[in-house]
Amino acid sequence: MRTGIALIVLTLTVAGCGHRYADAWYARKAQCTNGDFTACSEIGHQARAARGGTTLEQAPPFQGPLSTPIID
Numbered sequence: 001m002r003t004g005i006a007l008i009v010l011t012l013t014v015a016g017c018g019h020r021y022a023d024a025w026y027a028r029k030a031q032c033t034n035g036d037f038t039a040c041s042e043i044g045h046q047a048r049a050a051r052g053g054t055t056l057e058q059a060p061p062f063q064g065p066l067s068t069p070i071i072d
Contacts, residue, residue, distance in 0.1 A: 025043070
């Protein structure tokens, strides 16, 4: 009985947490479809961050040489 109640409470908790982000996401999506390219960019950055990816601004700076000599 306790397991069933715990599963119901867990399901309702997870369902309640996911909805608050969906409204903001759909509002930005509507702005993107209306031609706001900044909103489109932010949606892309949010999606990449949610998957654990990095953006160019977050990537570490390149430390290698800019060119290597050609030796025959």
